[in-house]
Amino acid sequence: MDKTQFLDELALKLAGLDSEERQEILADYREHFAAGESSGKSEQEIVFDLGSPDEIARDILAERGESLPEEPYYVPRPSQPKKHGxxxxxxxxxxxxxxxxxxxxxxxxxxxxxxxxxxxxxxxxxxxxxxxxxxxxxxxxxxxxxxxxxxxxxxxxxxxxxxxxxxxxxxxxxxxxxxxxxxxxxxxxxxx
The missing domain is CATH 1.10.287 (Helix Hairpins)
Structure with a gap:
């Protein structure tokens, strides 16, 4: 995952917040990327250090007393072959x-x-x-x-x-x- 994918996913997970607050949080994480890149880290290393956007969004929403909506868990069933006579x-x-x-x-x-x-x-x-x-x-x-x-x-x-x-x-x-x-x-x- 690179910087753009990380920030896009984080923005998507924080879609329930108001626009100004969401932009502030994303700006903070852009600064994290800038600081990491200036110290010679790759985008993948910075993402690894920060953690997953899902965990970050859960923590931010938990501080505000909110939670991420649960995504439905889907297990595809194998199709049964049709028996021919x-x-x-x-x-x-x-x-x-x-x-x-x-x-x-x-x-x-x-x-x-x-x-x-x-x-x-x-x-x-x-x-x-x-x-x-x-x-x-x-x-x-x-x-x-x-x-x-x-x-x-x-x-x-x-x-x-x-x-x-x-x-x-x-x-x-x-x-x-x-x-x-x-x-x-x-x-x-x-x-x-």
Whole structure:
């Protein structure tokens, strides 16, 4: 709490006093802040030394035989989730049947693309073994095949990074859509 917040809250708590008296009290507390700041204290330190505006207002009003009005104490109750019957769940299932068939088919096809990238990546990384096998069986070392193998392994690293990115995206999409459907089936208002 800073100086402005402190003085505003104190003024609010002392709203029952007449305006002139309230301004006098606030001027006194402004002087407290000025004295504290001149001695090198921060506004937060001064507020800590003075105490809470609520306590100060209670003391001032008690000297005058008055008291602060009690603020109502409110405890929010958690809302009870509405229970949905089997009919609701069947209705949601039927309503989501066609969209789910479409979305899960698309997700499955994208998972096929990810599997293809995984296979390609593995194939690119196995190329050196094919080069070695070719060199042994043909008993010939050819430089263009050697450099081609290095290039294909480099391409394998690129595919590896893309495959990881695609797999993470597909996991997030699949899990997110499945959670969305589970929330719908439970009848919850907030989804995912």
């Amino acid at each position: 089997a009919g609701f769940k069947v209705g949601v299932f039927l309503a989501m049947l066609i969209p789910n068939l479409v979305v899960y088919s698309l997700l499955l096809s994208f998972w096929g693309v990810v599997a293809g990238f995984i296979g390609s990546t593995v194939g690119f990384f196995l190329t050196p073994f094919g080069f070695i096998l070719d060199a042994v069986l043909n008993q010939a070392f050819e430089w263009y095949k050697f450099f081609g193998t290095i290039g294909i392994v480099g391409l394998g690293f690129i595919f590896f990074v893309v495959t990881i990115w695609m797999a993470k995206a597909m996991i997030m999409a699949t899990v997110g859509y499945t959670k969305f459907n589970m929330h719908l089936m439970k009848g919850e208002r907030k989804h995912v």
